[in-house]
Amino acid sequence: MQAPNCMTSLYVSIAALALCLMAEPAQAGDTLRKIRQTHTITIAHREESLPFSYLDANKKPVGYAIDVCLRIADAVKRELKLPQLNIAYLPVTPSTRIAALTEGKADLECGSTTNNAERRKYVAFTIPHFVASTRMIVRTDSGIKNWADLRNKRVVTTKGSTTVKLLHDRDHVLSLDLKLVEGRDHGESFDMVAQGKVDAFSMDEVLLYGLRANAPKPESFSIVGDPLSAEAYAIMLRKDDPAFKTLVDHEMSRLINDGEIYKLYDKWFKSPLPPKGINMNMQMGHLLRDFFRFPTDKVGDE
Numbered sequence: 584m585q586a587p588n589c590m591t592s593l594y595v596s597i598a599a600l601a602l603c604l605m606a607e608p609a610q611a612g613d614t615l616r617k618i619r620q621t622h623t624i625t626i627a628h629r630e631e632s633l634p635f636s637y638l639d640a641n642k643k644p645v646g647y648a649i650d651v652c653l654r655i656a657d658a659v660k661r662e663l664k665l666p667q668l669n670i671a672y673l674p675v676t677p678s679t680r681i682a683a684l685t686e687g688k689a690d691l692e693c694g695s696t697t698n699n700a701e702r703r704k705y706v707a708f709t710i711p712h713f714v715a716s717t718r719m720i721v722r723t724d725s726g727i728k729n730w731a732d733l734r735n736k737r738v739v740t741t742k743g744s745t746t747v748k749l750l751h752d753r754d755h756v757l758s759l760d761l762k763l764v765e766g767r768d769h770g771e772s773f774d775m776v777a778q779g780k781v782d783a784f785s786m787d788e789v790l791l792y793g794l795r796a797n798a799p800k801p802e803s804f805s806i807v808g809d810p811l812s813a814e815a816y817a818i819m820l821r822k823d824d825p826a827f828k829t830l831v832d833h834e835m836s837r838l839i840n841d842g843e844i845y846k847l848y849d850k851w852f853k854s855p856l857p858p859k860g861i862n863m864n865m866q867m868g869h870l871l872r873d874f875f876r877f878p879t880d881k882v883g884d885e
Contacts, residue, residue, distance in 0.1 A: 614820070614827040615663065622705050623669040627689035627819075630674050633793055634818070634851040635713070636694040640858035644672050647851035651712050651838065652693035652818060654850050658834035681705050684821050691831075692819035695789075700815075700884045707828055708817040710835040710878045712844070714870040716810030717749055719783040720776060720791040723805045727783060730757060730808055736782040737762040739772045744784050749811045769794065776804070785811070792852075792865040801864070813870050815882045832880060839878045 618624050628644040629636040636646040653670070659885070660668040660739040673689045680696060684706050688850070719738070721727040727736075730753050740746040742765040748755040754761045764781055766772030775781045775792045788806060795804045820831060838844045845867070852865040 602802050614824050615659070618659060618668070618690065619663050619665070621669075622665060623671050624659055624666060624691070625671040625673055625689045626652050626656070627673045627675045627680055627683045627692040627694075629676075629680075629694040632695045634856055634863065644674075644692075645857065647847060648693040648695065648712060648816075648818065650847050650850070651835075651844075652691050654838055654843070655691060655818070655831055655834045658830060658837075659790050660772055662728045662830055680819070684819055687821075690820065690827075695816050696819055698817040698880070702819075703756060705822065706819045707822045707824070708880055709814035709828070709831045710839070710880050710883075711871075711874050711882070712835070713789070713816040714868065714874055715814045715816060716788050716868060717746055717785060717812045718788045718791065718806055718808045718810060719785040720773070720795060720806050721783045722776060722779075723803055725782060728807050729810075730759070733761060733783060735757045735762070735765055738783045738785055739764040739766050739775045739781040740785050741766050741769050741772050744786065746787075746811075750785055753811060759783070773798075776841070788868070789863075789865065792863040796861040796863045801818040810868070810870065813883070815874070817880070836878050839875045844875065 599869070626644070626649070628646075628649060628839065630638050630644075632646070634646055635648040636644060639645045656668060656670060673683055673684050675689070675692065679700065680692050680694065684692055692706075695713070695715075696702070698711065702708075719727075727733065734757075738750060738761050740750060740763070747763070748766070750761065750763060752763075753759070754763075764775065766775060766784075769786065769790060772784045772786070776784045777798070785808075791806050795801045795806065798804060818835075820828060838847075848867055852863050852867070854863050
C-alpha cells in the first residue's frame with residue numbers, strides 16, 4: 584500500500600510544480616489583469632530629472648514624461664472600463680529603475696531612460712518621447728557655431744561622462760587639436776564657460792538647455808553644433824507582456840498622430856516650468872521630429 588501513496592504524492596508534487604511554472608510567467612506578464620484587480624497603476628519616476636520627471640514645490644511628481652504616462656494611464660482606464668484608476672508613484676534612481684519593473688513594483692517607468700540593447704534584455708520600451716543628442720554650449724559672442732570652429736580651443740566636459748570619447752572621435756576626424764578639460768560636475772563645467780576659462784562645454788543637449796535657463800543671463804549663452812550622438816528616451820515597461828505593450832504603443836502613437844505630443848513638448852520645453860518659472864526655450868530637434876513622423880519602438884542599436 585505504500586507504493587501507491589508514494590506515487591500519488593509524486594503525481595501531486597509534479598502537478599503542483601507544473602502549476603507553479605505555468606502561473607509565474609502569467610502573473611509576471613499580465614499587467615492589465617493586475618491593474619483591473621487593484622484599480623491602481625504604479626508609475627516609477629525620477630525626482631531630479633527636469634523637465635522629464637521631477638518634484639514640484641509640493642513634492643508631487645511632474646514633468647514631460649509624467650504627463651505622457653498619465654495619458655497612458657487614461658488609456659488603460661478606458662480599455663479596462665474602470666470607473667476609477669488610482670495612480671501610485673514610486674521614486675527610482677538610475678540603479679533601481681529596472682528592478683522596479685522586473686520585481687513588479689511598478690508598471691511604467693517615466694523619466695529619461697535611454698532605450699538600448701543592454702536594457703532590452705530585461706525590460707521593454709515603447710515609442711520614444713525624446714531624442715537626446717550631444718552638442719555644446721558657448722558664449723553667444725564667441726563666434727563658435729559648429730565643431731570645426733573649435734580648432735585649437737579649450738573644451739570642457741564633465742568627468743566620467745561618455746562625451747569624452749565623442750569629443751576624442753570628433754577631434755580625430757576633423758584634426759581639431761582640442762585642449763580637453765574635465766569638470767568635477769556639470770555646474771563646474773558650465774562655470775568654466777561663463778568665466779571664460781574654456782571656449783565650450785559639450786554634454787547632452789537637454790542638460791545644457793537647463794543650465795542656460797538657470798543662468799543669470801541666459802541670452803549670454805548659445806547651444807550650437809551638429810549632434811554628436813542620438814539616444815532615444817522611452818517609457819519602460821515589463822517584458823513579455825504583449826497585451827500591455829500593445830496598449831501602451833497604441834496610446835503613444837495616438838499622442839503623436841493627433842499632435843498632442845507637440846503640445847506636451849511645448850508645455851515642458853518652451854514654457855515656464857514649476858516651481859521656479861524657468862524656461863528652457865528648447866526647440867524640438869529634427870531627430871525627434873523624424874521619430875514622430877514615423878512612430879516606432881525600434882532604435883538604431885537593434
